Amino acid sequence: MPDTYDLIILGSGPGGYVAAIRASQLGLKVAIVERERLGGICLNWGCIPTKALLRTSEIYHYMTHADAYGLKADNVGFDLGKIVDRSRKVAGQLNAGVKGLMKKNKVAVHEGVGAITAPGKLSVKQGDKTIELEARNIIVATGARARDLPFAKADGERIWTYRHAMVPKEMPTKLLVIGSGAIGVEFASFYNDMGADVTIVEMLDRILPVEDAEVSEFMHKALTKQGIKIVTRAMIEKIETGAAAAKASIKAPDGKVDTQDYSHVIVAIGIVPNTENIGLEALGVKTDRGHIVTDGYGATNVPGIWAIGDVTGAPWLAHKASHEGIIAVEKIAGGSPHQMDKANIPGCTYSRPQVASVGMTEAKAKEAGYELKVGKFPFIGNGKAIALGEAEGFVKTVFDAKTGELLGAHMVGAEVTELIQGYVVARQLETTEAELMETVFAHPTLSEMMHESVLAAYGKAIHI
Incomplete structure (x- = not known):
């Protein structure tokens, strides 16, 4: 039975x-x-x-x-x-x-x-x-x-999925990361910080393409400053693996093909x-x-x-x-x-710096026909961020100008994956800019930037 x-x-x-x-x-x-x-x-x-x-x-x-x-x-x-x-x-x-x-x-x-x-x-x-x-x-x-590349399936030796990348037998010396979503950017960040020469290739026009455009632009600059090479609007034409390297051919937007040897390749192109x-x-x-x-x-x-x-x-x-x-x-x-x-599910990328968001991007809100009020506050204006030595990043909030509804929130910088929940709760409670402005945020904390970003949307920011 x-x-x-x-x-x-x-x-x-x-x-x-x-x-x-x-x-x-x-x-x-x-x-x-x-x-x-x-x-x-x-x-x-x-x-x-x-x-x-x-x-x-x-x-x-x-x-x-x-x-x-x-x-x-x-x-x-x-x-x-x-x-x-x-x-x-x-x-x-x-x-x-x-x-x-x-x-x-x-x-x-x-x-x-x-x-x-x-x-x-x-x-x-x-x-x-x-x-x-x-x-x-x-x-x-x-x-x-x-998801595998159809012409270059992961073998666990030279071509990795995220599972192989978590249990490396050896540290990559020259690493190619295909795909710049959260998984790709996180592994690029990890291996770059551990000393690998990292290149990210993305077929779309910007990395972290589901995030707000300003966040993507900031991350592109931040990761490039850290030494990561980023190629957007590019395609992988082929990958040939050998005993000691993987030879990858990358087709740039202008049609030129750059072929280089990489010690390892991480494929992060979706699921x-x-x-x-x-x-x-x-x-x-x-x-x-x-x-x-x-x-x-x-x-x-x-x-x-x-x-x-x-x-x-x-x-x-x-x-x-x-x-x-x-x-x-x-x-x-x-x-x-x-x-x-x-719409109320937060997204987080645990790279260095971190990225977190909830709700609509500014572009999506405009496409939906909203009249907007947008606020942005930089980490450099926050005392706790400066004291931590983490003064790079910003908090951005997008409001419906007519109702005060918080349409979206977008963050990049230290510990933003912990901060985003404040805005998630605000959206769940259907909080408007008025309640957020009247909320007292502890000092000194990174969360004060959340308050300042709301104030900035309405021309009331204090520390910028």
């Missing part, structure tokens, strides 16, 4: 395991199916271990620039093996934490390759045996994987949703370019089949997946949750 549950979740990433916990809290009998490691890509191979690496490069940067703080640090070096080991231990600790949470919340964990065989039925292949599970509702949370071979086609689940189509609650066109996270499309962010999971589960349990509002 099949094991029977109220809910089965296929995938245990930040969408799946969070959904499982919330379902258990609501009294549902829950099972989760995972083919690799609990916590999914984010916890084991993405968000968390990359931040461990970036923390290492940040400290290394400070050590090599100790003199700027009146300190001495001679013969500074690093042990690549220990750097990778620390990152893997951080991931391992959190993986163990998720296991503990599953046990605490009485979530049954089935390790193996899962596939939906019929409405309400799911099989799990575990080596030579297969077990059968049943539930009235199934949530697909299978995530996504790195592919994991929707194959899990039974969706036979059930008639609707997809769009591989991504599962859902409503605002995670429901698909097939009753009883739900989907959350990267497998449902942009933005491909862990916190979006987690929130979608909670919404779907509360709907399944008979509640009345709010629908997912993607």
